Amino acid sequence: MVTKAAADAPRRVTILGSTGSVGCSTIDLIERQPGAFAIEALTARGNVGKLAEQARRLRPRLAVVADPAKYQELKRALAGTDIAVAAGPEALVEAAQRPADWVMSAIVGAAGLKATLAAVERGACVALANKESLVCAGELMTRAVKRHGATLLPVDSEHNAIFQCFEADRRQSIEKLILTGSGGPFRTRRREDLEDVTPEQAIAHPNWSMGAKISVDSATMMNKGLEIIEACHLFAMPEGRVEVVVHPQSIIHSMVQYEDGSVLAQLGSPDMRTPIAYTLAWPRRMPAPSARLDFVKIAQLTFEAPDPVKFPALRLARQALKAGGTAPIVLNAANEVAVALFLARRIGFLEITAVVEDTLAAMPAVPLSGLDQVHAVDAEARALAERRAGTAERRN
DSSP states (O other): OOOHHHHHSOEEEEEETTTSHHHHHHHHHHHTSTTSEEEEEEEESSOHHHHHHHHHHHOOSEEEESOGGGHHHHHHHTTTSOOEEEESHHHHHHHHHSOOSEEEEOOOSGGGHHHHHHHHHTTOEEEEOOTHHHHHHHHHHHHHHHHHTOEEEEOSHHHHHHHHHOOGGGGGGEEEEEEEEOOOTTTTSOGGGGTTOOHHHHTOOSSOOOOHHHHHHHHHTHHHHHHHHHHHHHTTOOGGGEEEEEOTTOOEEEEEEETTSOEEEEEOOSOTHHHHHHHHHTTSOOOOOOOOOOHHHHOOOOOBOOOTTTOTHHHHHHHHHHHOTTHHHHHHHHHHHHHHHHHTTSSOTTHHHHHHHHHHHHSOOOOOOOHHHHHHHHHHHHHHHHHHHHHHHHHO
């Protein structure tokens, strides 16, 4: 039994990926609640300036930069403080293993997988904003959660919405999960009009403020494809019972449909601080500065089916999920490579999903045995995707 004194003690927090969008939103919430949280560790990929600024304000016990070459820069930036400094991929894992009550997993891409698993393996409460942990290693991650008694709290607005509406003790009564998506910036464009879109157009999300990679995923709707895979692992739901609906207003974040016809939905303004706050205070709630809904001003909520021709990423994600094993790793790796090349203006927008499809075809799924295999398949898929993209680049 948790006593009131224990419940009211500062929650000790580690933020993996503190300088990114989710990490900065988490810090914003923490700083609005003085005395409620104590910081164990902060980590960043390479933004030493922002990491050092955060560390000087929040006074973590440890600050880590993933790039080993930036160790001395971080050490100099935090000279005169009592904050320990470390660098490199293994230091990220060590940060995740430190005794924090709550760990935000917000490292973008497959690079965050090992650290997230390390936090799970010590039985931590892990707020999961790293899609790849479940997309690439969903079976490994969920088995580890059960084995080590960890708690996995979804941060993505869609999965967080389902979590808030999901009656776990009535799982047998759930008919399906309904993921909503805005449709991105190209929802009303024809596919043939997408050939020449620029990175600037693709990252201009109509509702959400996000990083470049996830914004492009929203434009291709690959983000919804990855979320289907995540939802199946998070909620132990078969692929056929996870649906995607386009909802341009981004007010309903997702829904759960029950056998009596009831549909429970979580609504809120499009602000990532709402789902982050829900996980940060869980199982309680905490204040968040998100704009409150005014239903009179909203006036109308609309829905439509996603266009399977314009958004083939949804089909590819379902294909990878059904194939199982290593297929989702290939899907994710090829997509990361293709999006990076598109942002670098080396391939066109429509080539993103073409690269993913060709890479999936070239690497048939095999059973997944462990984390080493995840990294090996990821590396192979990235190399294949680079070669496929190089062909497209020469053709263009």
